[in-house]
Amino acid sequence: MSVKRVNMSFNNILLFTDLDGTLLNKKTFEFRAALNLIKNCISKGINIIPNSSKTDLELDEICENLDIPKVYISENGSCIHGLNYLSKKLNEKICLSRNKETIFKNFSDNINFKLQKKCLILENETLQNQIEVLGLPKNKISKAMNRKFSMPFIFSGNKEEEVELKNNVKKHGLNIQFGGRVLSLGDRVSKGNAMMRFISLLSNETKKNYVSICVGDNENDFDMLDKCDYPCLVKNGPLKKINFKNQCVVSKKEAPDGWVEVVNKTLNIIKKLEVNE
Ligand SMILES: [Mg+2]
Numbered sequence: 001m002s003v004k005r006v007n008m009s010f011n012n013i014l015l016f017t018d019l020d021g022t023l024l025n026k027k028t029f030e031f032r033a034a035l036n037l038i039k040n041c042i043s044k045g046i047n048i049i050p051n052s053s054k055t056d057l058e059l060d061e062i063c064e065n066l067d068i069p070k071v072y073i074s075e076n077g078s079c080i081h082g083l084n085y086l087s088k089k090l091n092e093k094i095c096l097s098r099n100k101e102t103i104f105k106n107f108s109d110n111i112n113f114k115l116q117k118k119c120l121i122l123e124n125e126t127l128q129n130q131i132e133v134l135g136l137p138k139n140k141i142s143k144a145m146n147r148k149f150s151m152p153f154i155f156s157g158n159k160e161e162e163v164e165l166k167n168n169v170k171k172h173g174l175n176i177q178f179g180g181r182v183l184s185l186g187d188r189v190s191k192g193n194a195m196m197r198f199i200s201l202l203s204n205e206t207k208k209n210y211v212s213i214c215v216g217d218n219e220n221d222f223d224m225l226d227k228c229d230y231p232c233l234v235k236n237g238p239l240k241k242i243n244f245k246n247q248c249v250v251s252k253k254e255a256p257d258g259w260v261e262v263v264n265k266t267l268n269i270i271k272k273l274e275v276n277e
Contacts (some may be wrong), residue, residue, distance in 0.1 A: 011045030013270070015211050015263070016195050016224060017051040019062065021180050021236040022218040023259045033064070034256040037263060038066055046084070047071065047086065049198070051191045051224060053150070053179040056081060076177050076186055076220060077194035078149035087205045094201070096194055097149040097187035103174060104151060107185060110172045115165045118157040122182065133182060150186035177220045192223030213266050215259060225245040232262035
């Protein structure tokens, strides 16, 4: 395990977190049990950065509800928002993805038509279907569907065809990610790459080293969990056995309690390292 030996005051910590199934309960979207710890982290100078498949409009609202600054990564690594809050000279918005129209044109021009037909693009579905698929109340749908870089869809083909579709899409410079409920077509971006870009932009500007904690629950979180210093996995269904570069803290409980469990555990590990130095 490679542990970064930097002068570990808590304001060097960047805590990147997925939301659905990680900080928010996957069925009820409840997060109240985590509010105390979030408040504590912020008061110690720890930056909490949601890194989610959600849109900027949804993330703005969640940051308000969590009472944290609007610094986040939207649509599965497509766009970084609010870096200027951490360092004035940095841009408010840094997009790592091409826009949705370009992505969709690429998709419809290049992907095998037989496979395309099996993709039910959620945008084109009825409101009632969107509500059912996303598991969101009616009043949250317009923010969730207001996507700039990605298109959620349901695939009606079999597993083999899904693999074929994913490979096909990759060949044409696009990417399909699974966010827990639906598949999503987007650019060749990922939560992990966006996180690395976030850290390098910030550290170039501030000349500081940062320690990264990442919390996730699903396969679209794995690349950020693998790239960070302290990976944390919140239980969501049967336990998956994955090896990351650094030792992973795994929760016994589901979100939001599981989030509290892994974050507390990790902060204690970091505190102990500091004492022993
Ligand atoms: Mg998730």
